[in-house]
Amino acid sequence: MNTAVATAAAPDNVSLVSAIPYSEDVLPSDVELLALPDVAKQLHIVVTRVHQMLRDHTLIAVKRSGYLGVPVEFFGADGAIVKPLPGLISVLRDGGYTETEILRWLFTSDESLGGTPVSALHGHQAREVLRRAQAMAF
Secondary structure, eight states, X not given: OOOOOOOOOXXXXXXXSOOXXXXXOXXXXXXXXXXXXXXHHHHTSOHHHHHHHHHTTSSOOEEETTEEXXXXXXXXXXXXXXXXXXXXXXXXHHTXXXXXXXXXXXXXXXXXXXXXXXXXXXXXXXXXXXXXXXXXXX
């Protein structure tokens, strides 16, 4: 009886390991991050659901100082994810932007918005941020 285990290559569209995706940390050092367990606690969900949100690209995490974290600015005063964020990420990803490029854009100051696009998502300029993302993506 042969006890050797055969290893076959997985087809290109099948992942054998469900890794937690994260982006390069291109954020300014003063951008505060929430560790994934803290994100789960804040959203009242299990941490594996946060992992799934990262795999589904409704959130973006970065690795800093050895841990994965999500920018605090992705959350509103009520602790929930800022409502337009998942759609914004989706529009930009569909337009060919990487998560690293999305983060750079979200956290780059824009005079016409009076701050960064991510901060504008918290106020009356959220619709303008989405409009600009749509124009950039297509």
